[in-house]
Amino acid sequence: MGADSLINLHTHTKFSDGDYTPEQIALTAESNNLTHIGISDHLMTRKCNSLFAAELQPYIDRLRAMQVDYPRVQILAGVEVDTNPKRCDLSKLPIDVMNQLDYVLFEYVETEEGTSLDDLEPILSSLDVPCGLAHNDIEKNFGPWPPDSVADHIASYGVFVEINTAWPYKRDGRYFWECAERYYREFHNKVLVSVGTDVHHSLPEVYNLSKAYVFLSRTNLLGDLVI
Numbered sequence: 261m262g263a264d265s266l267i268n269l270h271t272h273t274k275f276s277d278g279d280y281t282p283e284q285i286a287l288t289a290e291s292n293n294l295t296h297i298g299i300s301d302h303l304m305t306r307k308c309n310s311l312f313a314a315e316l317q318p319y320i321d322r323l324r325a326m327q328v329d330y331p332r333v334q335i336l337a338g339v340e341v342d343t344n345p346k347r348c349d350l351s352k353l354p355i356d357v358m359n360q361l362d363y364v365l366f367e368y369v370e371t372e373e374g375t376s377l378d379d380l381e382p383i384l385s386s387l388d389v390p391c392g393l394a395h396n397d398i399e400k401n402f403g404p405w406p407p408d409s410v411a412d413h414i415a416s417y418g419v420f421v422e423i424n425t426a427w428p429y430k431r432d433g434r435y436f437w438e439c440a441e442r443y444y445r446e447f448h449n450k451v452l453v454s455v456g457t458d459v460h461h462s463l464p465e466v467y468n469l470s471k472a473y474v475f476l477s478r479t480n481l482l483g484d485l486v487i
């Protein structure tokens with residue numbers, strides 16, 4: 261959990277709905293001095309092209325094998341899980357294989373189309389790897405409670421929270437994390453955070469991290485990164 265790390269834990273490749281190979285993403289990360297690059301392709305969702313359960317092990321093997329070619333950046337193997345029950349059968353997730361990953365992102369948690377943290381709890385507790393909330397509109401989804409209670413509540417599930425800089429994850433023209441700055445300030449020493457740019461179609465997005473890092477610095481969260 262280094263204050264010196266430069267991470268991007270949210271990228272998609274040709275394994276799901278991204279345009280680039282994991283090698284292209286890793287090379288771009290290494291060339292731009294990232295310390296860690298996470299590949300987080302979609303797993304078992306009908307909303308877009310995604311990994312089938314049987315494809316998860318070969319995906320992990322490929323990501324592990326390519327590390328030797330990119331020695332200056334640590335490649336992390338992750339996935340993104342859609343918590344909409346109509347699009348993804350959460351009961352069929354290959355938990356044993358997922359425990360070989362470095363982390364798991366969950367999207368649409370605590371939204372109308374997704375699953376609550378409470379309902380997700382059995383899956384969270386069966387996973388031994390860090391689990392995080394991707395592009396969550398914290399203020400909207402947890403907002404009735406005051407920021408310190410929200411931090412305690414999220415901390416009780418042991419999940420980290422992502423700062424996602426992709427354009428769809430804004431409300432009233434502001435990123436979800438900008439809207440929720442007073443909540444993030446309460447995360448210090450309670451809830452770990454990650455940074456992700458949700459790369460799909462643009463390699464420069466791999467290293468488009470400065471806004472997120474300015475926010476981390478301003479909210480005193482540089483020491484609370486999950487990696």
Ligand SMILES: [Zn+2]
Binds near residue numbers: 272340
């Ligand atoms: Zn994504």
